[in-house]
Amino acid sequence: MADELIFYTNPQSRGRIVRWMLEEVGAPYETVVLEYGDEMKSAEYLAVNPMGKVPAIRHGDEVVTECAAICAYLADAFPQAGLAPEPAQRAAYYRWLFFAAGPFESAITNQSLEISVAPEQERMVGYGNLAAVLDTLADAVSQRPYIAGDRFSAADVYVGLQIGFGLEFGTLEKRAEFVDYWGRIKDRPAKKRADELDNALVAGGGEG
Known part of the structure; x- marks a missing residue:
């Protein structure tokens, strides 16, 4: 699937679970970091997740929230990664x-x-x-x-x-x-990459 993949997260959240999953999948994705408070509760983000919480992903026209659902969805959307059993x-x-x-x-x-x-x-x-x-x-x-x-x-x-x-x-x-x-x-290796990306965000250095 060639649809754009967008990852909404905060590095000090359960978004770390989805970050690891995305790195295991290996597909390119865009990261949107949201701060706790007004930014997560903004009208723009509430249109993505009415709960006003992260993580969430948008894959083309599809939006998925809840970490377990996101992990299962990504495993199915990118079967070449081999992350779901038959x-x-x-x-x-x-x-x-x-x-x-x-x-x-x-x-x-x-x-x-x-x-x-x-x-x-x-x-x-x-x-x-x-x-x-x-x-x-x-x-x-x-x-x-x-x-x-x-x-x-x-x-x-x-x-x-x-x-x-x-x-x-x-x-x-x-x-x-x-x-x-x-x-x-x-x-x-995917877990190490995920940690490096999120730790850089926590440190204020961006994803690099």
């Missing part, structure tokens, strides 16, 4: 993409906000309880080299960087399973 083999791929987008992120967010869920309330929340979420994810990342099988995929970008963020910022238990999994994927 359609008949996507059960684990979809399962863990959306496990991370739902139960995992919700559980970690509530923990960070010091929101406790009483045992009798667990059936009301999508993740049940934090211990079950962490046990489930730890088992998943220890069973195979990558989250969806024997090959790196877009699910590893999304799940992996959430684990990486958690380990870095202390919001995730430093279980051996998480540390080992993160160690298998954190030094990919």
Whole structure:
């Protein structure tokens, strides 16, 4: 697909997940950096994402928001990058993409906000309880080299960087399973390029 690809982000946001995915894809893209506050809530950007949040992408006439959706979309839009399993083999791929987008992120967010869920309330929340979420994810990342099988995929970008963020910022238990999994994927060349680009923006030097 030759449509123009535009990436809306802030280097101190979940946009780092999408930046990594874009670098894995290898297609040319334009970066639009938005500052928190008025710029993200401007009428121009709200026309892209009515939530007034980053990241988002525009690919031709299509707009995609939400990190998991963007990762899945880019894997499909650029199949030559090999970042999605064959359609008949996507059960684990979809399962863990959306496990991370739902139960995992919700559980970690509530923990960070010091929101406790009483045992009798667990059936009301999508993740049940934090211990079950962490046990489930730890088992998943220890069973195979990558989250969806024997090959790196877009699910590893999304799940992996959430684990990486958690380990870095202390919001995730430093279980051996998480540390080992993160160690298998954190030094990919695309991840290093993505970090260099975003770190340059944080430092005020542009993308170079």
